[in-house]
Amino acid sequence: MSTMNSLEEFSGEAARIPSTLRRELEAEAGVPLEAYARLDLDADLKSYDAWLAVAGPWLLEARPSSTRKWPLADFRKAEESEAPSLVRLLLSDAEGPRIGFRATKRHRGALARVRSLIEARIEDPRFVPSAKMKDADAGYREALLKPVLEVQSLSKGERGGVLSRLLKYVKPYRRRLLLGGVAAFGFTGLSLLPSWYTGVLLDRILKPLQENRLGIEEATRFGAWLVGALAATFLARELLAWLKLVSIAMVGEYVVRDLRRDVYAHLHKLGLAFFSKKPTGGLVSRVTSDTDRIWDFIGYGVVEVSVSCLMLVAMSVMLLCLDWRLGLVMILPVPFLLYALFWHSRRMERLFSRAWRRWSRLTALVSDALPGIRVIKAFNRSEHEVARFGAANDAAIEEFGRIHDAWTRFWPLLMMSLHLTVLAVWAFGLPRLIGTSPWGTLTPGTFVSFLMYTGLFVQPLETIGQISRVMNRATSSAQRIFEILDTDVGSDLGTGRRTAPPLQGHIRFENVSFSYDGIRRVLHGIDLEIRPGELIGLVGPSGSGKSTLVNLLARFYEADAGRILVDGQPIDELEVGSYRTQIGMVLQEPYLFHGTLLENIRYGRPEAPLAEVFAAAKAARVHDFVMRLPMGYETVIGERGHTLSGGERQRVSIARAILQNPRILILDEATSSVDVETEKAIQDALNELVRGRSVVAIAHRLSTLDRADRLVVLKNGRLVEVGTHRELLAKEGGEFKKLHDLQRRQAEIVGV
Amino acid sequence: MDVSYRWNAIGYLERLVGDERQTVRAKACLPGREDSPLSIRDSKDEEIELVSAESTLDPESRSALARDLREQRFSIRVERIVEIHPENDLRIWHVMGLEGPRRFVTALEEWPLPRGDGYSLRDAWGDLYEIPAWDRLDERSQKLLWPLLG
Ligand SMILES: Nc1ncnc2c1ncn2[C@@H]1O[C@H](COP(=O)(O)OP(=O)(O)O)[C@@H](O)[C@H]1O
Ligand SMILES: [Mg+2]
Numbered sequence: 072m073s074t075m076n077s078l079e080e081f082s083g084e085a086a087r088i089p090s091t092l093r094r095e096l097e098a099e100a101g102v103p104l105e106a107y108a109r110l111d112l113d114a115d116l117k118s119y120d121a122w123l124a125v126a127g128p129w130l131l132e133a134r135p136s137s138t139r140k141w142p143l144a145d146f147r148k149a150e151e152s153e154a155p156s157l158v159r160l161l162l163s164d165a166e167g168p169r170i171g172f173r174a175t176k177r178h179r180g181a182l183a184r185v186r187s188l189i190e191a192r193i194e195d196p197r198f199v200p201s202a203k204m205k206d207a208d209a210g211y212r213e214a215l216l217k218p219v220l221e222v223q224s225l226s227k228g229e230r231g232g233v234l235s236r237l238l239k240y241v242k243p244y245r246r247r248l249l250l251g252g253v254a255a256f257g258f259t260g261l262s263l264l265p266s267w268y269t270g271v272l273l274d275r276i277l278k279p280l281q282e283n284r285l286g287i288e289e290a291t292r293f294g295a296w297l298v299g300a301l302a303a304t305f306l307a308r309e310l311l312a313w314l315k316l317v318s319i320a321m322v323g324e325y326v327v328r329d330l331r332r333d334v335y336a337h338l339h340k341l342g343l344a345f346f347s348k349k350p351t352g353g354l355v356s357r358v359t360s361d362t363d364r365i366w367d368f369i370g371y372g373v374v375e376v377s378v379s380c381l382m383l384v385a386m387s388v389m390l391l392c393l394d395w396r397l398g399l400v401m402i403l404p405v406p407f408l409l410y411a412l413f414w415h416s417r418r419m420e421r422l423f424s425r426a427w428r429r430w431s432r433l434t435a436l437v438s439d440a441l442p443g444i445r446v447i448k449a450f451n452r453s454e455h456e457v458a459r460f461g462a463a464n465d466a467a468i469e470e471f472g473r474i475h476d477a478w479t480r481f482w483p484l485l486m487m488s489l490h491l492t493v494l495a496v497w498a499f500g501l502p503r504l505i506g507t508s509p510w511g512t513l514t515p516g517t518f519v520s521f522l523m524y525t526g527l528f529v530q531p532l533e534t535i536g537q538i539s540r541v542m543n544r545a546t547s548s549a550q551r552i553f554e555i556l557d558t559d560v561g562s563d564l565g566t567g568r569r570t571a572p573p574l575q576g577h578i579r580f581e582n583v584s585f586s587y588d589g590i591r592r593v594l595h596g597i598d599l600e601i602r603p604g605e606l607i608g609l610v611g612p613s614g615s616g617k618s619t620l621v622n623l624l625a626r627f628y629e630a631d632a633g634r635i636l637v638d639g640q641p642i643d644e645l646e647v648g649s650y651r652t653q654i655g656m657v658l659q660e661p662y663l664f665h666g667t668l669l670e671n672i673r674y675g676r677p678e679a680p681l682a683e684v685f686a687a688a689k690a691a692r693v694h695d696f697v698m699r700l701p702m703g704y705e706t707v708i709g710e711r712g713h714t715l716s717g718g719e720r721q722r723v724s725i726a727r728a729i730l731q732n733p734r735i736l737i738l739d740e741a742t743s744s745v746d747v748e749t750e751k752a753i754q755d756a757l758n759e760l761v762r763g764r765s766v767v768a769i770a771h772r773l774s775t776l777d778r779a780d781r782l783v784v785l786k787n788g789r790l791v792e793v794g795t796h797r798e799l800l801a802k803e804g805g806e807f808k809k810l811h812d813l814q815r816r817q818a819e820i821v822g823v
Numbered sequence: 824m825d826v827s828y829r830w831n832a833i834g835y836l837e838r839l840v841g842d843e844r845q846t847v848r849a850k851a852c853l854p855g856r857e858d859s860p861l862s863i864r865d866s867k868d869e870e871i872e873l874v875s876a877e878s879t880l881d882p883e884s885r886s887a888l889a890r891d892l893r894e895q896r897f898s899i900r901v902e903r904i905v906e907i908h909p910e911n912d913l914r915i916w917h918v919m920g921l922e923g924p925r926r927f928v929t930a931l932e933e934w935p936l937p938r939g940d941g942y943s944l945r946d947a948w949g950d951l952y953e954i955p956a957w958d959r960l961d962e963r964s965q966k967l968l969w970p971l972l973g
Contacts, residue, residue, distance in 0.1 A: 081915060081947075083926030114834035116897055118922035150866050152848055154895040156951035161835060161846065161866075168846050171833045175899065177927070177948035222913065222930040222947040421970035428934055428973035470973065 078212055081219050082177060084109065087208045088122050092133045099140055100126035104207045105200065106188045106590075108181035108214075112157060112173040123160075123172055124207075125188045128196065130162075132172075141170070144196060149189040151182065158182055162189070180214030187590040201631040204589025237365065237549055240329055244322045251318035254311045255378045259385050261308040266523035267389070268301055274516030315374070323369040327362045334358055334555050343627045354555075361548035368545030376538050379531035386524060393517050396510055400495050401525065405532075408488060412536030415481050422477055426470035433463045486529075493525050571649040575638050576603040576734040576765030578624065582633035585623060589631075593619050594788045596633065603734075606766045608779030610810060616788040617769045621737045624767065625654055637735070655733030655764075657757075659740040661724035665709030668697055671723055672704075675731035683730060690759035691726035692752050693719075718749030725756045736761060738768040742775055750775070773811055782807060826872075828884040836891040838863060838871065847871060849891040861888060898943065898951035899925065904964040907971070918952070927952070934971050942972070 078086050088096075088107050097103055107124035110132070121134045131140045141162075148163040158179045160172045174182060191198040205213060241248060276293050279285035285293075335358055346354075383405065390398035440447060440456050447456055500518050502508035578601040585594040593616045601607050609617050622628055623635060626642055634641045642650060652675065663671050672688060673679050684704075688694040696719060700706045706713050708723075715723065721741060728736065741757065742750045754775060761768075761778075770776050782799055784792040784806045791806050792799055799807035829837045831846075838847045846866065852873075853859040860875040874880065874888065899920055906917035913928045927946040935942035940956040957965065 080910075081913070081926070081928045083917075083924070112897075116893065152866075152868075154897060155854070156898045156949070157894060159835075159894070161833075163846075167844065168831070168833055168835055168837075171835055173834075173894075175948075176950040177946070179948070218949070219913065219928055219947045222928070222933075424970040425973045428971070431932060432973070466973070 077219075078216055082215065084177070084215060086212060088124070088133075088211070092122055095138055096122075096124055096131045096133050097126065099131060099138055100129040102127035102129075106181075106184045106207055106210055108174065108178050108185050108211065110172050110174045111178065112175060114171065114173065116157075116173070119173075123182070123185055125185055125192070128192070130189065143189060143192045145169070146189065146193055149186045149193065151179075151186050153179070160186055177215065177218075180217055181211050184210055184214055184588075184590065187588070191590055191592070201584075201586060201589045203586065203631065234546065234549075236553060237326075237368075240326045241322065241369070243329075244325055247318045247322050251315050251322065251374070252377075254315040254318065255374065256381065258308055258311040258315055259378060259381045261304050261311065262382065262527070263385060263389050263524075264304045265301060266520045266527070267393075268297055268304075269523060270393075270514075270516030270520035272297055272516070273519055274514045278515065315378075319369075319374045323366045326369055327366045330365065330552060331358055331362045334362070334552055337556055343622075361551050364544050364548040365552075368541055368549075372538065372541045372545060375534050379534040382527070382531045383535075386527060390521065390524060393520060394513060397496060397500055397513070397517070397521055400499050401492055401521065401528075404488065404492050405528070408485070408528075408532055409535060411485065411488070412532055415477075415485075416536050419474070419477060422470070422474045426467065426474055429463070429467040429470050433460070433467050436460055436463050489525060489529065493522065496521050496525070569640075569645055571640075571645040571653060572638075574653050574734040577601070577638050578735065578765060579636040580620075580633070581636065583620075583623065583630045583635060584632040585619060585628065585630050587628075592788060594623075594630075597790050599783060599790060599793070601765055601767070603765055604763055605780045606761055606768065606778060608773075608776035608782040609767055609769045609785065610773060610776065610782060610807065611785035612810075615785040617785055618739055619788075620785070621656075621739055621767055621769065624735070625656060625737060626650060652731070653733050654735045654737065655728035655731050655760075656737045656739070657721070657724055657728050657741040657760075659743050661720045663709055663715070663720055663723060665707070667705045667707055668693075668723065669704040671708065672726045672730055674727055679730055684726075687726045687730040690729050691722045691756040693722045693726045693756075716749070718745045718753060721745065721749075721753050722756050725753070725760055729760050734764060736764045736766045738766065738770070740769050740771055743771045773807075773814055784810075826884075827881055828887040830887040830890045836887060845871075849874070849888050849895070851892060851895060854895065861892070898953045901952050901954045903961050904954075904967045907967045913947075916946075920952075934973070935968065942968075 078084060087093075088104070088109075093104060104124045104126045107122055110121040110123055111119055113119035121132055124131045124133070125143070128143050129140050130143055130146075131138060145164050146162050146169070147165055148161075150161045150163070152159050152161070153176075157173055157175055160182055161168055162170050172182075188200070191200075204210065272294070276285065276290050276297070280287070280290045338354065338358070387398070387402050387405075390401055392398075436459060440460075447453055496518075499510075500513055500521070503510055503513035504515065504518055506512055578599075580597045580599040583594060583597040584592060586592045597620065599607075609620065611617055619628075623630055624642075626647055629643060634643070636642070637645075637650075664674065669684065670677075672684055672693070685694060688697065688704075697704055697706070700713065708715055725741075738757065738761075742753050745753065750772075758778070768776060768779065776782060777796065779796065781793060781795055783790060784799070786806055792802070794802075799805055800811060802808055825840075827839050828847075828849075829839060831837045835846050836849060838845045848864050849861045850864055851859040851861055858876050860873055862873055863871045865871055880888075899922075901918045901920050903919050904916070905919055905924070906915075908915055909931065914931055914933070915926065915928050917924070917926050919925075927948070927950065929944065929946050933945065933947075935944040935954055938953070941959075942954040944952045944954060946952065954960070954968070960968065
């Protein structure tokens, strides 16, 4: 498998634990390994070679010479700590620290898996990982490769595979491509004609004319024919050039369009789990610049290079036909010239690398300083910043100077070798032209044609010299794109097919458990019933699993165990789209799209009548501020548009939710990121929204949950308390009371 | 009460106050400076105290702290560079270190940074490599490294 090769190639690490060690450990434990990691540092920070593994109730360490094992039941705690370039795992028993392990940073992910499993077994010795957990080998490999994939988000596949897949995208346009190919072929052929005409002019007209074998009149007629042929050649050639460009350039565009469309459509099908693994910036560049590079490849790589090769071959044939001896003189140096060009492009890459580095430093300086321009002015540091820029600018110029140097030195050399070929043609041709050579005679026309062909050699050579760079860039881009297309749509979205009927909003969590990675449980056996129209406040410390719980309800993820019923139907049997339109979500960071306010409010229901839009906007306390803007509802917001304050954005997203009229509403810290005053306005808007719906509201400030019918308290993924505000406050030592008292004290301190 | 530090048998720093033992870590506030003040941190990564050159500590405690700092300053020492080649928008390095050969990758826009009189480099996993000063490198290493310095 290709990912295994890349792990070894990227890190030199084995793709998995050696099978002899594995057998030894499994014999020792009596059960298969579940997770393992390599340890490459000893307690003295010297290099070390061991494997640490968990199998059933055992922790095992395999060293080349011996193995050790400990019952997991002995341990009470597993802690990981990090230094800049190493990680440490410390296991403690009832008496305190007991053993420590060390490894360089690359093993952190694998070690974290081992630690999670140890923790899970400490908590519950009978813990069984969910089906989501990768097997030991796959988990180890994934943990090691993940940081690399994040850097470049790319798994290495074979190049041939990528090319043939690209060709599949080209296939629908093969007729255009064929047309372009024929045009390119014709174009190449015609390019060779003018030089040949010159030879004809010399040999068939001028020479016979001087030797009086041809009359002036006849010569003039013949000459006129030749001029006509030349004109026709030029015309046809440019016509074919145009045909070649339009057909092939557009094939490139079409292929890239199809790829972009497929990638983007595929992205929308993927579950959220995929997006939490990949940085969004990288995804954007895959949809845009990676597809552009593929255009480069098809438009430039495939076409220009094949035309150049064709040109070289056609010219060689032509030269050999005209005069094979002289032809050889010209053709033999070509491989050497190609090699020189290849060597030069390698050298230029090295130079570009340095220049690129200095250039990025320069651009980083600008993009770093300009957003901070107020601060720079406030601290009166403009002069310093300008000087810093000047230095970086000069440094960049220095490297660009080197590049120009290399160019200006290489080209005269290359031209010199071409001139040498010309000299050879002269040296070899002249005696034959004069008639003193034993190699036979040569006509002046052939000789001149040859000289003209030397000029045509340069461009194809140059084009071919660039190919490896373009090929490299394009295939790696193509691989990145195919990596997305190859990602399984997965089961995140479930397989439910039944269209959800209009819902009442009766929600039941039955013994729901969940973990993101299959090892660390984030929710443990949640049981909860929410009646239609009930407002539930969900509270608990951060990280306790509140957002996770509502994400399960919204079906962004699927529960590992237990089930969630809405109106008596398991939600994973419902078709996602029809279910989600009946769920409204207002999140802490509302996301508004670039577009008008009207479009944003109508996002979930584009056909909603204006009267309803205004009603929703009024309910959400949006209408008034919108009407104070010069463009009213047509104000463009988002990037490059009008900027709304945090509270305004939140209210727009509430208007959006009101208009969608969901039966079930999820509020995840909807008022957390705004000040108290704005919170009041949002709270008013929310009060409109929650009316008559089943609501799960997560709020950081408990005071905002006063109106909740019941409060549910989560702690470490467990449901610890349920009851009304008053009931929970009456419970001495209860979790809610603790949170409540803590917040009241804080409020008194800041005087709110 | 007197505070002291020990490097315990399993290779961790311990803080002793009377009879109480606690496993801790020492973290330099200014990792680049030898005489940096140290933040002593518990397992929740919260500071217990700040130790500076002026703090009164017995020599054994000082050396225990120094030992823990070695972990923080740990990096992989490179002796020479065997190969560097770009591959699918990554840069693959093949180096020979004090402790043997090692292979790693960096992003293309990750460059060796000047540090001391040599260079330091962080790979995709976060491991830190120390490359010796330019004139202590052999010719091949220099040639491979040159395009990446700027
Ligand atoms: N996408 C994710 N992948 C892995 N772990 C996650 C993810 N999202 C949240 N977690 C982890 O799940 C736990 C619960 O998180 P969350 O539900 O966001 O808590 P809350 O909303 O109560 O603050 C946390 O420990 C968090 O680190
Ligand atoms: Mg949350």
